[in-house]
Amino acid sequence: MKNFNKASTSIKNWAIDDRPREKLLLKGAISLSDSELLAILINNGSKERSAVDLAKEVLQLGDNNLNELGKLTLKDLQKVKGIGEAKAITIAAALELGRRRHGALVLNKPVVKSSREIAAYLQTIIKDYNYEVFAVLFLNQANKINHFEIISKGGITGTVADPRIILKKALEENATSLVLCHNHPSGNLRPSRADEELTYKIKEAAKFFDIKIIDHIIVSEDGYYSFADEGIL
Incomplete structure (x- = not known):
């Protein structure tokens, strides 16, 4: 031995x-x-x-x-x-x-100006998850980020986000607008029908509180997809 x-x-x-x-x-x-x-x-x-x-x-x-x-x-x-x-x-x-x-380089900027800036931050924070997570950026009236939070975690193929939880948090953070975001571990950046329906559901609910959904961004290691940039928000 x-x-x-x-x-x-x-x-x-x-x-x-x-x-x-x-x-x-x-x-x-x-x-x-x-x-x-x-x-x-x-x-x-x-x-x-x-x-x-x-x-x-x-x-x-x-x-x-x-x-x-x-x-x-x-x-x-x-x-x-x-x-x-x-x-x-x-x-x-x-x-x-x-x-x-790495992510703080984006969050430290006083105002969010583009989907590219937000996507760069999100890719750093949530791209490494091997399952889907749904997160929200809470912004004030000047489009400055007040808070970021992962709202829900799901399986490999999807996650469910409750609009009530999102809007309750938005009110607590005094947010006037939100950026919805989630990852696609598969790498496919195209939104599913379920993604589109959830976005519409949250957008309509937010209207009752005068809260605007300014984008929904999907990220993966390969890049990002912006609902706002594609004109489907």
């Missing part, structure tokens, strides 16, 4: 330039590889493997692509021996922060 020496796998025994934390201190975060950054999150390795070794295996789960890694569930991450629930949660939290940072 192979005799593993725990000391030999410890990052503490590596040259300073090869230790992720020390390397970050000396050269900055930009100098680290994806696996080295991930190793800092993992914090410590197992008896047989270092944190960097574990990080490389985690990255392989996502085909060495951070976008693909972001789609993995906690259970997926724990398939790597040495990655328990706590480490998986840390990784998932870091990936979510990255998503939100």
Whole structure:
């Protein structure tokens, strides 16, 4: 039986330039590889493997692509021996922060001016779900985003959004207009008949509260579809 020496796998025994934390201190975060950054999150390795070794295996789960890694569930991450629930949660939290940072570039703009801006934000936030989610952007009178919320989560082929929940939230947020949005995990951006009917139902209900539905945007990794741009809202 192979005799593993725990000391030999410890990052503490590596040259300073090869230790992720020390390397970050000396050269900055930009100098680290994806696996080295991930190793800092993992914090410590197992008896047989270092944190960097574990990080490389985690990255392989996502085909060495951070976008693909972001789609993995906690259970997926724990398939790597040495990655328990706590480490998986840390990784998932870091990936979510990255998503939100990217999305904040759009949300920080004072006024929403185009479907392209909204779609760029939505692609960052909800494109990684492998099932449909229905979300709403709540805007004030100046078209500034007050709030974003995922209203419902569904299956692979669809989700159901309750207009009453949406309008109740709109009133709580003092919204005067809404942008409806959902994702299509299949990649097909064309709205279904059910999508069109739900949009009409919410639009008509919102009229009673003087709330305008200014768009319904469908997003996937391949792009976006805007009801307003297509003239069907």
